[in-house]
Amino acid sequence: MSAGSRGLGAWLVQRFSAVYLAFFVVYFAVSIAICKPGDFETWHHWIMTPAMNIAMSLFFIALAAHAWVGVRDVVIDYVHSTALRVGLLAIIGAALLACLLWAGRVLWVS
Amino acid sequence: MNKTNPGPRYLDLLRIKMPVGAVTSIAHRLSGVLLFFGIPVLIWLLDLSLRGPEGFARIQAMFDGSLVRLGSVLVIWALVHHLLAGIRFLLLDLHLGIGLQAARASALAVTVSAIVITLVYGVSLL
Numbered sequence: 138m139s140a141g142s143r144g145l146g147a148w149l150v151q152r153f154s155a156v157y158l159a160f161f162v163v164y165f166a167v168s169i170a171i172c173k174p175g176d177f178e179t180w181h182h183w184i185m186t187p188a189m190n191i192a193m194s195l196f197f198i199a200l201a202a203h204a205w206v207g208v209r210d211v212v213i214d215y216v217h218s219t220a221l222r223v224g225l226l227a228i229i230g231a232a233l234l235a236c237l238l239w240a241g242r243v244l245w246v247s
Numbered sequence: 248m249n250k251t252n253p254g255p256r257y258l259d260l261l262r263i264k265m266p267v268g269a270v271t272s273i274a275h276r277l278s279g280v281l282l283f284f285g286i287p288v289l290i291w292l293l294d295l296s297l298r299g300p301e302g303f304a305r306i307q308a309m310f311d312g313s314l315v316r317l318g319s320v321l322v323i324w325a326l327v328h329h330l331l332a333g334i335r336f337l338l339l340d341l342h343l344g345i346g347l348q349a350a351r352a353s354a355l356a357v358t359v360s361a362i363v364i365t366l367v368y369g370v371s372l373l
Contacts, residue, residue, distance in 0.1 A: 152340065155333055162330065177296075177303040184297060197290075204286060207279045236286050243294045 147206045154203035161196045190244055197240040201233045271354040274361075275332035278325035285322055320369045328361035 140146060174180040183189060208229055216222040257263065295302040309315050335357050338344055344353050 152337065155337065159330060159334065162326070177300040180303060181297055200286065204279075204283050208283050211276060211280060233286075236290055239287075240290050240293070243290060243297060 147209075150202050151206040154199040154206075157195065157199045158203060161192060161199075184244075194241065194244055197237055197244075201237045205230065205233055266354075267351055267358065268354040271332050271335070271358045274328055274358065275336070278329040278332075281321070281325040282329060285325070316372050320365060320372070323368045324361060324365040327364050328358070331357045331361055 168183075172179075172183075174183060184193065209226060212222055212225050212229070216225060292306060296306050310319070335344070335353050338353075339350070344350055
């Protein structure tokens with residue numbers, strides 16, 4: 138049985154990305170609740186500090202990977218026509234990659 | 248069972264018995280799909296907020312509107328439920344709380360907590 142059809146790789150990606158996403162989301166929500174960045178300067182400065190910039194970039198990479206595994210599972214479960222399923226997965230994959238690149242631009246290109 | 252005789256099928260969703268874990272699980276899937284559609288919105292908001300003071304102010308103004316606030320309640324539910332149900336699944340992966348009673352209790356706790364937290368958030372917007 139091929140490694141891909143065992144699903145272990147996808148399962149690990151989903152679980153590890155989930156752990157990072159959980160920590161980041163909680164950290165982010167608590168930070169906002171405590172510091173309440175009320176103006177552009179404070180917000181921009183916080184997001185653009187190297188540590189936050191990198192942590193947020195990792196967040197979007199983890200998010201793309203996690204979302205891909207999840208939505209792929211949903212499509213495989215409910216879309217039984219091979220042509221439609223493959224087409225849909227291709228579009229969703231491209232969309233997630235586009236979103237990742239967009240997030241990269243937002244965080245790294247001034 | 249094979250292609251010529253596929254065996255019995257009972258797919259009447261309104262009559263299949265749904266234990267609490269089933270509710271938690273399908274809500275976890277539903278919330279995941281919702282969040283997926285929210286990804287481009289999230290990035291768009293981040294983009295707008297970082298462009299300049301005008302973008303930042305525009306977002307503040309948007310979140311004064313009742314439609315956006317209502318939408319944010321749905322998104323918060325999706326995020327909180329997906330996160331809590333996800334943590335439950337991770338713990339189950341580690342075989343923590345895997346007994347039937349424990350699993351049912353944690354499923355109920357997750358589902359109810361997500362709704363309660365969402366309500367608290369909703370009320371904070373009023």
